[in-house]
Amino acid sequence: xxxxxxxxxxxxxxxxxxxxxxxxxxxxxxxxxxxxxxxxxxxxxxxxxxxxxxxxxxxxxxxxxxxxxxxxxxxxxxxxxxxxxxxxxxxxxxxxxxxxxxxxxxxxxxxxxxxxxxxxxxxxxxxxxxxxxxxxxxxxxxxxxxxxxxxxxxxxxxxxxxxxxxxxxxxxxxxxxxxxxxxxxxxxxxxxxxxxxxxxxxxxxxxxxxxxxxxxxxxxxxxxxxxxxxxxxxxxxxxxxxxxxxxxxxxxxxxxxxxxxxxxxxxxxxxxxxxxxxxxxxxxxxxxxxxxxxxxxxxxxxxxxxxxxxxxxxxxxxxxxxxxxxxxxxxxxxxxxxxxxxxxxxxxxxxxxxxxx
Ligand code: ADP
Ligand code: MG
Numbered sequence: 476x477x478x479x480x481x482x483x484x485x486x487x488x489x490x491x492x493x494x495x496x497x498x499x500x501x502x503x504x505x506x507x508x509x510x511x512x513x514x515x516x517x518x519x520x521x522x523x524x525x526x527x528x529x530x531x532x533x534x535x536x537x538x539x540x541x542x543x544x545x546x547x548x549x550x551x552x553x554x555x556x557x558x559x560x561x562x563x564x565x566x567x568x569x570x571x572x573x574x575x576x577x578x579x580x581x582x583x584x585x586x587x588x589x590x591x592x593x594x595x596x597x598x599x600x601x602x603x604x605x606x607x608x609x610x611x612x613x614x615x616x617x618x619x620x621x622x623x624x625x626x627x628x629x630x631x632x633x634x635x636x637x638x639x640x641x642x643x644x645x646x647x648x649x650x651x652x653x654x655x656x657x658x659x660x661x662x663x664x665x666x667x668x669x670x671x672x673x674x675x676x677x678x679x680x681x682x683x684x685x686x687x688x689x690x691x692x693x694x695x696x697x698x699x700x701x702x703x704x705x706x707x708x709x710x711x712x713x714x715x716x717x718x719x720x721x722x723x724x725x726x727x728x729x730x731x732x733x734x735x736x737x738x739x740x741x742x743x744x745x746x747x748x749x750x751x752x753x754x755x756x757x758x759x760x761x762x763x764x765x766x767x768x769x770x771x772x773x774x775x776x777x778x779x780x781x782x783x784x785x786x787x788x789x790x791x792x793x794x795x796x797x798x799x800x801x802x803x804x805x806x807x808x809x810x811x812x813x814x815x816x817x818x819x820x821x822x823x824x825x826x827x828x829x830x831x832x
Contacts, residue, residue, distance in 0.1 A: 497568040497590055500528060516595060526563065527593040540589070547658045548591065550635055558626025560646060560656040563592045593656070597649045601642030604709070613770075615651070616709045617806030621795065622653035623702060628791035630655065631695040637661050638676040640701035642708070651809035664694060677701060679724050680714050684735070685785050687725045689747030696785035699794070703780025710769050710777075725752050732783050733760030740784035772799035 500517040506527065513530040531544045551562040568588045600619070603609060611619070623645060630637055637644075637655060644657040660676050671691050677683070683700030685693055707715045716731065718724030729735075734754045735743045743749060762778055769777065776797045779789035789797075800806060 492565045495564065495566045497528070497566045497588070499566065500526065500592070502528065525595045527595045528566075528590045529593060531589045531591065533588070543659060544589075546662060550658050550661050550663065551591075554630065554633060554635065554658075556626060556629040557652070558622045558654055559629060560596070560654045561594045563594060566590050566592055596646035596654060596656070598647045599643045599656075600645040600647060600653070600705075603647060604642060610712070611709060612804075612807075614804045614807035616706075617800060617804070618651060618809060619645075619647070619653050619709065620702075620706055621800055621806050622809075623655070623705070624791045624795050626653070626655040627695075627698055627702065628795065630661075631698070631791055634663050634666065635661055636664050636695060637698050639678060640698050640705065641678045641681045642705065645705070651807070653809075666694075679721070680704065680717050682724065683785065684725065684728050684732075684783050685746070687721055687728070688743070688749055688752065691747075693785065695790065696788040699780055699788050699791065700785075702791075702794075703777060706773075706780060707766065707777055710773060711766070715765075722752060726754070728783075729754050729758050731760075731762060731765060732781055734758045735783045740787075743784070772797065772802055775799070 499520060501520055502515045502517045503525075504516050506514045506516055515528045515530075517526055517528045518524070519526060531541065533541065548562065548565065551560070555561070567590070604611070623640075627637065627640070635658075637658065638660040639657055640655075644655065646654050646656045648654075662672070664670060664672070672693060674686055674689060674691050677686060677697060681701035681704045683693075683697050686697060704715060716724065716727045718727050733739075734757050736757075737744055762781060763774060766774060766777065776789070776794060776799045779797075780794065782788040
């Protein structure tokens with residue numbers, strides 16, 4: 476991982492940032508069973524406000540501050556929207572974290588730690604969807620999709636690509652508000668798409684065909700492919716393109732969306748890895764067949780999200796205008812969503828005693 480050159484971490488830009496210690500917070504529990512770096516639920520000791528603390532991984536840094544974290548912080552600092560997670564501040568701990576015996580842990584032997592402080596969200600979409608017996612209603616799915624698209628449209632207008640849209644990076648609170656999180660792979664882009672961008676981004680199952688074919692000049696459409704995968708997953712109850720490796724991922728995409736040619740995707744045969752992955756036979760698109768149980772408007776929208784040619788894929792703004800969001804059943808209001816979830820989880824006598832009397 477690259478490190479920042481001396482002076483590059485310009486915390487002067489936000490004077491109060493990084494000036495408080497992590498001891499202003501009491502760690503309550505680690506979130507996500509430790510499989511994802513370290514994110515803690517914590518309480519601000521003075522205000523009792525509940526927050527999430529995300530520790531910046533310094534494991535591989537011999538010196539300096541990871542450039543990826545600087546990018547994440549810089550991007551989050553400029554984004555302020557109800558559907559984008561809010562970074563509240565950065566806090567530091569002076570010495571290395573220690574175990575019960577007082578030994579430094581984490582390989583971070585010589586330095587203190589740095590944490591990003593976020594507003595706390597109760598769930599992530601993957602965790603919520605994986606709950607036994609959890610089945611989202613159509614108004615809930617519309618409500619989540621609408622918020623996901625609104626947040627993403629805001630990022631794209633502000634020239635930020637997220638580049639890791641997937642369920643575990645979509646946070647949801649108990650009121651049904653959804654926020655985009657984990658900007659660890661995000662970056663700014665210029666609208667001419669002429670940048671030479673890293674190709675290996677986006678978790679495999681949500682990665683669009685242009686990246687799998689080696690593109691380094693791409694734009695917001697990469698995130699829209701991931702949104703299409705999430706949308707179908709919500710309606711389908713399970714991931715739709717679970718490839719084990721890159722070639723298999725591309726094969727799965729072609730089996731569902733058909734094999735691309737110059738007619739449906741001008742320029743595809745000139746993509747860097749087209750010849751390596753050229754499908755042995757022509758396959759027909761079968762999105763409509765595979766998901767014929769989806770309603771007509773959902774299917775129309777999905778078709779436009781899972782369009783192979785990124786230049787023809789629907790942008791977030793247009794997706795928000797799709798019939799799907801304006802026809803019955805309408806998206807539920809996040810506030811009403813609470814009640815729907817509560818109705819599913821709580822026994823009916825609790826409801827009659829507390830809500831319906
Ligand atoms: P990573 O780079 O490790 O994936 P994330 O920012 O995605 O980092 O955080 C990992 C997990 O921690 C998320 O999938 C989510 O379950 C949880 N998490 C992250 N931020 C918050 C938050 N603000 N509130 C509640 N949980 C969070
Ligand atoms: Mg994540």
